[in-house]
Amino acid sequence: MNLFLYPPPHPPAKVPETLNSSSNSDVYKKMLNYKFRLYPTKEQELLLEQTLDGCRWVYNYFLSLPSPMSEYDMNYALTELKEQHPWLRKYYHSKMLQMVAKQVAAARKVAKGRKLSYRKDSDFNSFTYNQSGFRLENNNRLSLSKIGRIRIVLHRQPVNVKQVTISRTKTGNKWYAIVACDVLRRSFSTIIRYAKPVGIDVGIAKFCHHSDNHVEDNPQFLTKMLRPLRRAHRRVSRRQIGSNNRKKAKRMLARLYERINNKRKDFLHKKSAYYASRYDLIFLERLRVMNMTKNHRLARKILDASWSAFKNMLQYKANRVVEVEPSYTSINCSRCGHPVPKSLAVRIHVCTKCGAILDRDYNSAINILKRGLESLVLLLLPVERREVTPVEIVLQQRSLKQEEAHVLRRG
Numbered sequence: 380m381n382l383f384l385y386p387p388p389h390p391p392a393k394v395p396e397t398l399n400s401s402s403n404s405d406v407y408k409k410m411l412n413y414k415f416r417l418y419p420t421k422e423q424e425l426l427l428e429q430t431l432d433g434c435r436w437v438y439n440y441f442l443s444l445p446s447p448m449s450e451y452d453m454n455y456a457l458t459e460l461k462e463q464h465p466w467l468r469k470y471y472h473s474k475m476l477q478m479v480a481k482q483v484a485a486a487r488k489v490a491k492g493r494k495l496s497y498r499k500d501s502d503f504n505s506f507t508y509n510q511s512g513f514r515l516e517n518n519n520r521l522s523l524s525k526i527g528r529i530r531i532v533l534h535r536q537p538v539n540v541k542q543v544t545i546s547r548t549k550t551g552n553k554w555y556a557i558v559a560c561d562v563l564r565r566s567f568s569t570i571i572r573y574a575k576p577v578g579i580d581v582g583i584a585k586f587c588h589h590s591d592n593h594v595e596d597n598p599q600f601l602t603k604m605l606r607p608l609r610r611a612h613r614r615v616s617r618r619q620i621g622s623n624n625r626k627k628a629k630r631m632l633a634r635l636y637e638r639i640n641n642k643r644k645d646f647l648h649k650k651s652a653y654y655a656s657r658y659d660l661i662f663l664e665r666l667r668v669m670n671m672t673k674n675h676r677l678a679r680k681i682l683d684a685s686w687s688a689f690k691n692m693l694q695y696k697a698n699r700v701v702e703v704e705p706s707y708t709s710i711n712c713s714r715c716g717h718p719v720p721k722s723l724a725v726r727i728h729v730c731t732k733c734g735a736i737l738d739r740d741y742n743s744a745i746n747i748l749k750r751g752l753e754s755l756v757l758l759l760l761p762v763e764r765r766e767v768t769p770v771e772i773v774l775q776q777r778s779l780k781q782e783e784a785h786v787l788r789r790g
């Protein structure tokens with residue numbers, strides 16, 4: 380066990396370096412999406428725009444029908460539609476139009492009976508080739524049926540490609556190909572490696588504090604850009620509706636958001652890759668973000684911290700990610716287990732029993748690590764060897780993280 384903690388925590392139950400619950404590791408199929416930048420020529424860009432328009436036309440056509448059709452019926456209706464409008468057959472790959480039917484069906488499912496609204500040009504930004512109509516060529520070209528060969532930057536070699544989605548950014552000036560590949564992956568579920576575990580406490584003031592006493596500041600990309608954003612929003616609302624100037628202002632606004640998103644994504648990717656490559660086993664608190672974002676003033680800050688995105692990235696990059704119940708992680712002493720209740724403004728944990736003094740979030744991170752290890756050990760050890768009695772886990776109505784956010788908001 381590789382624990383470089385100070386102060387030394389209460390020793391977790393002894394565990395072997397690896398645990399085999401079954402000897403053969405499984406291989407399973409998984410769909411992975413890769414995103415590649417496209418560089419279409421002016422003429423190709425025009426064709427791409429026209430393709431979006433055509434798909435949107437079909438999409439809105441299905442919405443305009445008096446009664447909603449099933450996906451199957453829509454596909455049937457497509458053949459008739461193509462008889463009436465030969466340009467559909469001429470300029471659009473048939474599988475692509477079928478994917479529009481799928482898109483309509485999916486949107487209906489999400490809407491759950493609510494009426495869908497027609498899509499405008501600005502909010503219809505992608506179309507899909509499924510199984511056929513595309514080919515990746517050696518010299519960095521993506522060949523698309525009815526459109527042509529577009530320059531693509533392949534930063535990795537996709538194999539077994541099943542589907543290609545072409546998407547336009549909201550700013551309207553960048554194009555991407557999202558390539559779905561069917562790959563074989565080795566499942567990690569059978570072997571648990573314990574050699575390098577870490578507990579991560581995520582927060583608002585700090586992005587996270589982990590059990591090796593490392594702090595990651597919250598870069599707050601959105602918060603930093605609030606002033607330019609406000610200005611850009613104001614500019615849009617002052618322009619006359621429908622004017623070219625308004626369109627231009629809107630594009631500027633979209634570019635600001637795009638830049639913020641890119642920065643945030645880059646940050647999260649780097650951090651998650653860092654943890655995934657350094658640790659075998661990652662423990663996180665289970666956070667109820669959806670609950671927390673109901674408070675709107677807070678929502679921005681929480682979403683800005685992008686905890687869920689971070690967790691998602693960790694889950695597909697890391698060996699194993701385990702979520703633990705967050706209750707009492709910031710109250711209990713990580714060294715002796717003694718509960719030290721403290722107000723949220725108190726940032727230092729001072730144990731009245733053993734005298735441990737450490738950062739409040741560091742204390743939580745160690746507790747998360749311990750609780751995670753204990754839960755895994757309990758699962759795998761025979762009952763008579765279980766040294767730790769299971770902690771009674773009480774689900775609090777309002778988690779401490781929510782309290783912390785509350786205090787920060789007032790402070």
Ligand SMILES: [Zn+2]
Pocket residue numbers: 712713714715716717730731732733734735
């Ligand atoms: Zn203590």
